[in-house]
Amino acid sequence: MDKLELIIDALPYLLEGTLVTIQLTFWSLLIGIVVGLPIAFAQVYGNKVLQGIVVVYERLARSIPLLVMLLLINYGLPRLGLRIPIFRAAVIGIGLRSAAYQSQIYRGAIQSVGGSQMKAARSLGMGKLKAFFYIIAPQAIRIAIPPVANESAIVLKDTSLAFTIGVVELLRQGEYFIATSNEPMVIYLTIAAIYFILTTIVNGGLSLFEKKYQIPGIGIEGGHSDAY
């Protein structure tokens, strides 16, 4: 019973932290989309120079551990005179890394729709942009949903690393409570449960979206789109 009371006592603080975790996740994913989409376009439709630049970015972003990146932004950049508030520093670090992974998802989705769809659209007299919006994008989005759901869950969990640079998110709230209650097991388990619930909601939401817009022959379930 003591343990239950402890959890109930801790919950308001943990939920406060959860709110920060959700905000971190939201903004990081948004940066991931805003930066990741142009990278994908550059890779698919860009010239050699553009492709070269984004390859370097991608290599860097996927090779440096997120923790190292966060420490660099928070403790390294101020030495160069650039001091970023910790919440923003965390969002930039997590977001820029996610952008590299998301760009790969979008690039793959666009490419798997296939050039023959573009060719058919052009043959009807559609301009390139129109063809992209009305023909390529609707198919690519459907193909991208499952991997985007996966990436979202990864970003959500990785926001816990923001704890190391002082952001008071879910994990750090838990740390505060452990310091006063000395009950690490109970608190960490509660935190784990909250992460579990959050990732389940993210995955569930996106798979509902996927089902709602499901079209026979497109996406994982229907097999590779070029097979039809």
Place this chain on the structure above:
Amino acid sequence: MPTKHLLKIEDLHHSFENEEVLKGISFSLDKGETKVIVGPSGTGKSTILNNIIRLVPPTRGKIYLEDTEITSAKKINEIRQQIGFVFQDFGLFNHLTAKGNIMIGLTKVKKMNKKEAEELAMLELDRVGLKEYAASYPSQLSGGQKQRVGIARALAMQPKLILFDEPTSSLDPELTGEVLKVMRNLAEEGMTMLVVTHEMGFARSVADELIFMEAGNIVEQGNPEKLFTDPDHQRTKEFLFQLTDLYGEGEN
């Protein structure tokens, strides 16, 4: 240079990298005519069709659609609306139903309102015998049905002519008949058609003129009956006899 033909091709050349695949092709197509291009694989037959609507821009030569020179015309999207294209791999949009595939060009390119577009789409689906498949997605259709939707999509744009790029080459033999039947009806209705195909029966019975190509050149062109029975060139005879032996004289 103005021309009274619907489509006129003058000295068309095309090269991929260093290989010249078209070495000076010239022919014309009048309104209501069906011309069929035959010849061994890799002789540039499909390249001609792709050159016409500039999905692959030609290297040299001129193409006229009625009075307009379209090889260098700026408004390529307007020209493409006037020339239908039927693909070997169907080219249906996988995220749209049969009806949606036909409507999208009408609503997004021709700016037709949705209701009109839908009516026209249903009319064209009926024309190719697929009215009851309006709500089916491409993955739910057979190859022959897909190609008939492809033809209906081209027809709905009300083009001046339709280019067919080996429309039955990726179909099982038992499915080619339904597609050829639709094409035969179109020819009889007076649609102007330029067809690349290996279907000799279709070529012989439907074409107003047969064009035999090899290695980037037109070897011989003329009345199909003449080419089949009494060609001027030995090579024409060899090729047509060989294909007729393989595929028989009729498609049915």
